[in-house]
Amino acid sequence: MSNTKSNPPAAEREARDELDRENARELGAAGSRLSTAPSEESSAGLPAMGVIGWVRWFWRQLTSMRVALILLFLLSLGAIPGSLIPQNSVDEMKVETFKKAHTTVSPIYEKLQFFDVYSSVWFSAIYILLFVSLIGCIVPRTGQFVGQLRSRPPGAPKRLTRLPAYTTWRTGAEPEQVREAALAMMRKRRYRAHTAGDAVAAEKGYLREAGNLVFHIALIVMLVAFAFGQLFKSEGGKLVVEGDGFSNTLTQYDDFKSGSLFDADSLAPFSFKLDKFTGTYERSGPQRGTPRTYEAHVTYEKGAYGKPQKSVIRVNEPLVIDGTKVYLNAHGYAPVVSVKDGRGKEVYRSPVPLLPIDNNVTSTGAIKVFDGYRDKNGKKTQLGFQAFFVPTFAGNGKGTMFSQFPAADMPVLALNGYQGYLGPDSGLAQNVYQLDKSKMTEFKDAEGKQLKQRLLVGETMKLPDGAGSITFEGIQEWASFQISEQPASGWALTGAVAAIAGLAGSLFIQRRRVWVRAVRGADGVTVVEMAGLGRSESAKLPEELADLAVALIESAPPRADAGPGAEPDSSPEPDSDSVEESSEEPAEGAEK
Amino acid sequence: MNLAAATNENLAHTSNVLIYSSMAVYTLAFFAYIAEWVFGSRSKVGRTAAALTGAEGADAAGSVKVQVAQQGGGTAVLDRPKIITRAAAGTRDVPDGPGAAGGTFKGDLYGRMAVSMTVLAFLVEAGGVLARAMSVQRAPWGNMYEFSITFSTVAVGAYLVLLALKKNVRWMGLLLVTTVLLDLGIATTWLYTDSDQLVPALHSYWLWIHVSTAIICGAVFFLGGVGTLMYLFRDSYENKLANGGEPGAFAQSVLSRLPSAASLDKFSYRINAAVFPLWTFTIIAGAIWAGDAWGRYWGWDPKEVWSFITWVAYACYLHARATAGWKGRKAAYLALIAFGCWLFNYYGVNIFVTGKHSYAGV
Numbered sequence: 001m002s003n004t005k006s007n008p009p010a011a012e013r014e015a016r017d018e019l020d021r022e023n024a025r026e027l028g029a030a031g032s033r034l035s036t037a038p039s040e041e042s043s044a045g046l047p048a049m050g051v052i053g054w055v056r057w058f059w060r061q062l063t064s065m066r067v068a069l070i071l072l073f074l075l076s077l078g079a080i081p082g083s084l085i086p087q088n089s090v091d092e093m094k095v096e097t098f099k100k101a102h103t104t105v106s107p108i109y110e111k112l113q114f115f116d117v118y119s120s121v122w123f124s125a126i127y128i129l130l131f132v133s134l135i136g137c138i139v140p141r142t143g144q145f146v147g148q149l150r151s152r153p154p155g156a157p158k159r160l161t162r163l164p165a166y167t168t169w170r171t172g173a174e175p176e177q178v179r180e181a182a183l184a185m186m187r188k189r190r191y192r193a194h195t196a197g198d199a200v201a202a203e204k205g206y207l208r209e210a211g212n213l214v215f216h217i218a219l220i221v222m223l224v225a226f227a228f229g230q231l232f233k234s235e236g237g238k239l240v241v242e243g244d245g246f247s248n249t250l251t252q253y254d255d256f257k258s259g260s261l262f263d264a265d266s267l268a269p270f271s272f273k274l275d276k277f278t279g280t281y282e283r284s285g286p287q288r289g290t291p292r293t294y295e296a297h298v299t300y301e302k303g304a305y306g307k308p309q310k311s312v313i314r315v316n317e318p319l320v321i322d323g324t325k326v327y328l329n330a331h332g333y334a335p336v337v338s339v340k341d342g343r344g345k346e347v348y349r350s351p352v353p354l355l356p357i358d359n360n361v362t363s364t365g366a367i368k369v370f371d372g373y374r375d376k377n378g379k380k381t382q383l384g385f386q387a388f389f390v391p392t393f394a395g396n397g398k399g400t401m402f403s404q405f406p407a408a409d410m411p412v413l414a415l416n417g418y419q420g421y422l423g424p425d426s427g428l429a430q431n432v433y434q435l436d437k438s439k440m441t442e443f444k445d446a447e448g449k450q451l452k453q454r455l456l457v458g459e460t461m462k463l464p465d466g467a468g469s470i471t472f473e474g475i476q477e478w479a480s481f482q483i484s485e486q487p488a489s490g491w492a493l494t495g496a497v498a499a500i501a502g503l504a505g506s507l508f509i510q511r512r513r514v515w516v517r518a519v520r521g522a523d524g525v526t527v528v529e530m531a532g533l534g535r536s537e538s539a540k541l542p543e544e545l546a547d548l549a550v551a552l553i554e555s556a557p558p559r560a561d562a563g564p565g566a567e568p569d570s571s572p573e574p575d576s577d578s579v580e581e582s583s584e585e586p587a588e589g590a591e592k
Numbered sequence: 593m594n595l596a597a598a599t600n601e602n603l604a605h606t607s608n609v610l611i612y613s614s615m616a617v618y619t620l621a622f623f624a625y626i627a628e629w630v631f632g633s634r635s636k637v638g639r640t641a642a643a644l645t646g647a648e649g650a651d652a653a654g655s656v657k658v659q660v661a662q663q664g665g666g667t668a669v670l671d672r673p674k675i676i677t678r679a680a681a682g683t684r685d686v687p688d689g690p691g692a693a694g695g696t697f698k699g700d701l702y703g704r705m706a707v708s709m710t711v712l713a714f715l716v717e718a719g720g721v722l723a724r725a726m727s728v729q730r731a732p733w734g735n736m737y738e739f740s741i742t743f744s745t746v747a748v749g750a751y752l753v754l755l756a757l758k759k760n761v762r763w764m765g766l767l768l769v770t771t772v773l774l775d776l777g778i779a780t781t782w783l784y785t786d787s788d789q790l791v792p793a794l795h796s797y798w799l800w801i802h803v804s805t806a807i808i809c810g811a812v813f814f815l816g817g818v819g820t821l822m823y824l825f826r827d828s829y830e831n832k833l834a835n836g837g838e839p840g841a842f843a844q845s846v847l848s849r850l851p852s853a854a855s856l857d858k859f860s861y862r863i864n865a866a867v868f869p870l871w872t873f874t875i876i877a878g879a880i881w882a883g884d885a886w887g888r889y890w891g892w893d894p895k896e897v898w899s900f901i902t903w904v905a906y907a908c909y910l911h912a913r914a915t916a917g918w919k920g921r922k923a924a925y926l927a928l929i930a931f932g933c934w935l936f937n938y939y940g941v942n943i944f945v946t947g948k949h950s951y952a953g954v
C-alpha cells in the first residue's frame with residue numbers, strides 16, 4: 001500500500017473523530033457480548049458509603065483485569081529473589097554458607113523470608129490473591145458465557161457499511177429467498193444464525209471463550225493439585241550397598257521429609273534389593289571421566305507377599321510401584337574390609353559405604369568396629385579407621401592421593417586407625433561417615449608417627465603391638481535412592497493438558513459475527529448487503545466474508561446490470577496485504 | 593582411537609567448518625541488507641509515503657477471481673465480490689511503509705540478493721547443526737554452544753518461513769542477520785565446547801521434546817521482540833508526525849520505510865500469542881522430565897523459576913492487551929520485559945546462577 005494522501009486539516013480531522021465516535025456507538029450494540037472480559041469503567045469510581053459499599057468496591061477491584069495484571073506482574077517479580085538467593089527448600093547447606101559469608105544482609109533476608117521465598121507469607125499472599133481474583137473472574141464470566149450461548153446473536157445494525165468488512169450486490173432473487181438461502185448457508189457452515197427483521201444474524205467462534213474459561217479453570221485445578229501434592233507428599237533417601245535391600249517403612253529411611261498432612265501408614269508396601277550397580281564413563285577425549293550410564297539392577301516385591309520381579313533403575317527412569325517412585329540418585333564405592341582382633345579372630349567383615357568428594361569418586365568415610373574386638377590382653381575396646389578411597393590411583397610417587405578416573409581401575413584404600421571409645425552407636429546417618437576421635441587414641445608405627453597405609457585389594461595392614469589387622473577384601477558399589485510419593489500429580493497433568501488445549505482455543509479461534517440483509521430497493525430490485533465484525537480488526541474476516549458472499553451468490557446471482565462489488569472502482573488491483581495473510585495466525589486479542 | 597570415533601571427529605570438524613562458512617555467508621547477507629537500506633534511502637516513494645495521512649478508513653480488499661467447482665466436474669471462474677474494509681474506530685489509519693528498498697530498483701535487487709544469501713547461509717548453518725548432531729549421535733542440544741547454533745538456525749528458519757508465506761517481514765532481515773552473527777560469534781568464541789556425549793541425566797526423549805520446543809519458542813519470541821521494538825520506534829515516529837513534529841533525517845528515512853505501527857503491533861502480538869501455548873507446553877514438558885529425572889516436578893530451580901517468570905510475563909502482556917489503558921505502548925514494554933526474561937533464562941541463568949540445569953558447559 002503506497003497510496004499517498006495529504007495531511008488533513010484540523011477541522012476535517014475533528015469531523016472524522018466525531019464520525020468515529022458515532023460509529024462506535026452504533027457498533028456498540030452489534031459488538032456487545034462478543035467477549036466476557038470484565039468491563040473497566042467501574043474501576044475508577046470511588047466506593048459508595050458503608051461497609052458493604054467498601055467490600056463491593058474492593059471485590060470489584062480485585063476481580064478487575066487491571067488488578068489481575070498487577071498481581072501477575074508482582075508474581076513474576078516476587079519469584080526473582082528465589083532464583084538469586086540460595087533457598088532452604090533447594091539446598092540448606094548453601095543457605096548456611098551464604099549466611100556465614102554475608103553477615104550483614106542475612107538477618108534482613110531472614111526477616112523478609114528471602115531464604116524461603118516460595119513458601120513466604122508475601123509470595124503466598126500474591127498468588128492467593130491472584131487465584132481469588134481468578135475465581136472471582138471466572139464465575140461471572142462463565143455465567144455470562146452460558147447466557148450468550150442461550151441467547152441469539154444480536155440483530156443487524158442499521159448501517160452495515162460502518163462495519164469493518166462489507167460487501168453488497170443487487171440480485172434478481174426475492175429478499176425472502178435470499179434470507180432463507182443465507183440462513184441455510186450460515187447454518188451449514190456451523191454459524192449460529194437466525195433471521196431478525198430484514199436480516200440474518202450469525203455468529204461463530206464461541207470456542208474461543210470456552211477455551212479461555214477452560215484455561216483459567218485449568219490453572220486453578222493445577223494449583224489445587226500442586227498444593228494437595230505438597231501437603232500429602234513423602235520423600236526420603238536410602239543408601240543401599242549391592243546385595244542389600246530396602247523395604248518401604250519409615251524406620252528404613254536414612255532421611256525422610258513429608259508434607260504436613262502425610263500419614264506414615266499410607267506408605268505403599270514394597271521392598272527391593274540392589275543386585276548390582278553398573279556405571280560407565282567416557283574413556284577418552286576432553287570429557288574423559290564424564291558419566292555415561294548409571295544402572296541399578298534391582299529385584300522388587302510388591303506388598304508383603306508379592307512375587308519378586310526384576311527391573312533396572314536408570315537416572316531418568318524411576319521404578320514406579322503403586323504410585324511411589326524410586327529414583328536413582330547417586331552412587332559410590334563400598335570397600336569390603338575385615339578386621340581381626342588381638343587373638344586373631346575375625347570380628348568384623350562388611351562393605352563400608354564411602355562418600356564421594358569429587359567427580360572422580362575420590363571417597364572418604366569411617367570404619368567403626370563397635371562390638372567383639374578385644375586387644376591382645378583380651379580387653380574389650382572399640383576400633384575406628386579413617387578411610388580414604390580412590391577407584392583409580394595415580395601410581396606410586398605421583399604424589400596425589402586423588403582419584404584419576406571414576407571407574408574402579410586401580411582401587412587403593414588408605415587407612416589410619418584409632419582405638420578407644422567411638423561414642424554412642426546412635427546410627428545417625430551423618431555420623432556413619434565421620435569418626436569422633438575425642439575419646440580415641442591413634443595407632444602409631446615403630447617410629448612413633450601416625451600409622452597409615454595404602455592398601456590394594458587383598459592387602460592387609462597390621463596394627464602395632466599385636467593389636468590385630470585390617471584387610472581390604474574387595475569392592476562393592478552402592479547406590480542411593482530417592483523414594484517419593486506425590487499424590488495428585490495426575491490431576492496436575494490433566495490440568496496442564498487442559499490448560500494448553502484451552503489456551504490454543506482462546507488464542508487461535510476468532511469470534512466473529514456476520515449479518516446478511518436483503519431488502520427490496522426503491523426500484524424494486526433486491527439489494528443484498530453483507531457485513532462482518534470480529535473482536536478486533538482481522539485480516540481473515542474480509543476473506544471469510546468474501547467466501548460467504550461467493551457461497552450466497554449461487555442462490556442470489558447478481559443481476560447483469562450490477563455485478564458483485566457493485567460500486568465502480570478505479571483501482572481494481574487486489575490489495576495484496578489483506579489477501580496474503582494466511583489462516584493459521586491467532587485471532588486478535590480483546591480490542592473493543 | 594577407533595574408527596567410529598574418528599568418523600565422529602571428522603563430522604565434528606565438518607560441523608565447525610560449516611558453521612564458520614555460514615558466518616561468512618551471513619556477513620555477505622549483512623552487507624547486502626545494508627546496501628538495500630542505503631539504496632532505499634534515496635527513494636522518492638520512501639519520502640512521500642512518510643507524509644502520513646489519516647485518510648478515509650476505507651480500503652478495498654480484493655476482487656479476486658475464485659474458482660468455483662460446478663456440477664459435472666467443470667470449474668467456472670466467478671468474480672469474488674469486493675470487500676470494503678475499514679479500520680477499527682480510534683486506530684490511526686496509516687499505510688505500511690514501502691520496505692527497506694523503498695521501492696527502488698537497486699535497493700530491491702540488493703534486498704533479493706540478501707534474502708538469497710540468507711537462505712544459503714541458513715542451509716549451510718543447518719548442515720552444520722546436522723553434522724554436529726551426527727558427530728555426537730544425539731540431539732545437538734547438550735551445551736550452550738549447540739544451543740546457540742540451533743537457536744540462530746531456527747530463528748532464521750522462522751523468518752524464511754514467514755517470507756515464504758508472503759508476510760511483510762523483509763524489513764527485519766538486517767536486524768535478524770546482525771543478531772545471528774552476534775549469536776554465532778559468541779557461540780564460536782566463548783561458548784565453544786568440543787562435541788561429546790551427554791551426562792546420564794540428559795539421556796531422555798524428553799530432551800528432544802523439551803529442548804527443541806524451548807529453542808523454537810526462543811527463536812520465534814525473538815522475532816516477536818524485534819517486531820515490538822520496531823513498533824515502539826515507529827509508533828513514536830507516527831505520533832510525532834501526527835502532532836506536527838519533524839523527526840530527524842535518519843529516523844525519517846528508516847522508520848518511514850517500516851510497516852505502520854498498527855501492523856507491527858499486530859505482527860508481534862500474533863507471533864507472541866502463537867508461541868505462548870508452545871511455551872506453556874515447554875514448561876510442562878520440562879516439569880514432567882524433571883519428575884522423571886530428579887523425583888520432583890517442580891523444585892524452584894533457577895532455570896525453572898525463570899521459565900515461570902517468562903511465562904507469567906508473557907501472560908501479563910496478553911492480559912495487558914485486553915485491558916483498557918494498557919494496550920499499545922505499555923503492553924509493548926511488557927512484551928520486551930518478557931523477552932528479556934527469556935534471554936536472561938538462556939544466558940544469565942546458565943552463566944551466573946548455579947542450579948540443577950548444570951549442562952551449560954561454558
Ligand code: HEM
Pocket residue numbers: 035036037038062063064065068072130133134135137138212216219506507588589590904907910911914
Ligand atoms: C494465574 C494467573 C493468570 C494467567 C496465567 C492468565 C493468563 C491468561 C492468558 C494467557 C490469556 C489469553 C490472552 C488472550 O486471549 O489474548 C488470558 C485471557 C484472559 N484472562 Fe487471564 N490469566 C490469569 C488470571 C486472570 C484473572 C485473575 C482474570 C480476571 C480478572 C483473568 C481474566 C482474563 C480474561 C477476561 C481474559 C480474556 C481476554 C480476552 O478475551 O482476550 N485472568 N489470561
